[in-house]
Amino acid sequence: MPEPTDSPVTVRQVAVPTQIGFSPAKSPAAPGVPRPMIEIDDVDFFYGTSQALHDITLNIAEKEVTAFIGPSGCGKSTLLRCLNRMNDLIDGTRIGTGQIRIDGVDIYDPRVDVIELRKRVGMVFQKSNPFPKSIYENITYGLRIQGEKRKTRLDEVVEKSLRGAALWEEVKDRLHQSALGLSGGQQQRLCIARAIAVEPEIILMDEPCSALDPIATAKVEELIHVLKKDFTIVIVTHNMQQAARCSDRTAFFYLGKLIEYAETRTIFMNPGNPQTEAYVSGRFG
Ligand SMILES: Nc1ncnc2c1ncn2[C@@H]1O[C@H](COP(=O)(O)OP(=O)(O)OP(=O)(O)O)[C@@H](O)[C@H]1O
Numbered sequence: 001m002p003e004p005t006d007s008p009v010t011v012r013q014v015a016v017p018t019q020i021g022f023s024p025a026k027s028p029a030a031p032g033v034p035r036p037m038i039e040i041d042d043v044d045f046f047y048g049t050s051q052a053l054h055d056i057t058l059n060i061a062e063k064e065v066t067a068f069i070g071p072s073g074c075g076k077s078t079l080l081r082c083l084n085r086m087n088d089l090i091d092g093t094r095i096g097t098g099q100i101r102i103d104g105v106d107i108y109d110p111r112v113d114v115i116e117l118r119k120r121v122g123m124v125f126q127k128s129n130p131f132p133k134s135i136y137e138n139i140t141y142g143l144r145i146q147g148e149k150r151k152t153r154l155d156e157v158v159e160k161s162l163r164g165a166a167l168w169e170e171v172k173d174r175l176h177q178s179a180l181g182l183s184g185g186q187q188q189r190l191c192i193a194r195a196i197a198v199e200p201e202i203i204l205m206d207e208p209c210s211a212l213d214p215i216a217t218a219k220v221e222e223l224i225h226v227l228k229k230d231f232t233i234v235i236v237t238h239n240m241q242q243a244a245r246c247s248d249r250t251a252f253f254y255l256g257k258l259i260e261y262a263e264t265r266t267i268f269m270n271p272g273n274p275q276t277e278a279y280v281s282g283r284f285g
Pocket residue numbers: 001002047050052070071072073074075076077078079090
């Protein structure tokens with residue numbers, strides 16, 4: 001599907017809960033999911049009249065990495081984009097039945113401020129998409145939009161975010177040069193730094209390494225491992241080894257349905273469904 005250009009991804013609070021008396025999570029946590037940060041509850045999703053997701057139910061744990069895997073067209077990206085309502089940007093899309101809650105708040109409730117939601121749920125795309133501006137301006141863009149003008153604060157966030165994205169040492173002497181002069185792998189880490197600069201709670205990654213070479217991929221994977229101490233991460237990947245290396249839990253989708261969801265080692269070592277087994281062992285997809 002076409003990639004929407006991302007507005008700098010930021011985060012904080014879904015504007016609502018207390019003041020309008022939202023009730024907390026209704027559904028029980030999925031077995032084994034410690035503290036569900038995201039609850040996807042019986043969700044159907046449509047592009048016009050075409051149904052892309054069927055009855056999806058899964059809970060995503062806080063400060064873990066959850067991987068979505070499955071063959072092309074099975075609905076991984078669609079579901080990922082439902083989590084920060086990026087699909088709203090495509091005409092004719094809608095959730096039919098079901099609910100998606102973050103911290104107990106229905107994110108499709110009309111009272112939810114979508115801009116605030118997307119600040120809280122950041123996104124990193126398949127192709128790195130730095131703005132044609134300096135490295136420094138890329139990182140500070142979201143904060144400036146939020147009204148931050150203090151140079152000391154902006155400097156602080158730039159260093160912290162670039163360190164957080166394991167890029168500081170490589171770029172600290174060229175912060176005011178164009179981000180477009182960075183390598184592909186550096187650009188992708190810059191996009192991760194830009195996402196974390198606004199302190200999201202959740203980071204969605206849609207095949208973040210598919211355009212990178214193995215060395216740059218390894219760096220991003222190491223980074224994912226470090227980032228999960230602070231963030232809840234959901235990653236779409238076609239790369240089975242990557243899912244196995246990076247994630248705590250894996251959800252396998254096929255034809256818009258969730259086939260199996262379990263701890264990653266179970267999905268890869270001892271899957272419960274023959275379709276999962278066939279896919280992870282490379283027999284289809
Ligand atoms: N903008 C769109 N308009 C109409 N249908 C779409 C759109 N985007 C995706 N779809 C359809 O929704 C279904 C799920 O697509 P989606 O991109 O979510 O799958 P995916 O598993 O992420 O695939 P891939 O791994 O190839 O990226 C597919 O049938 C696809 O054709």
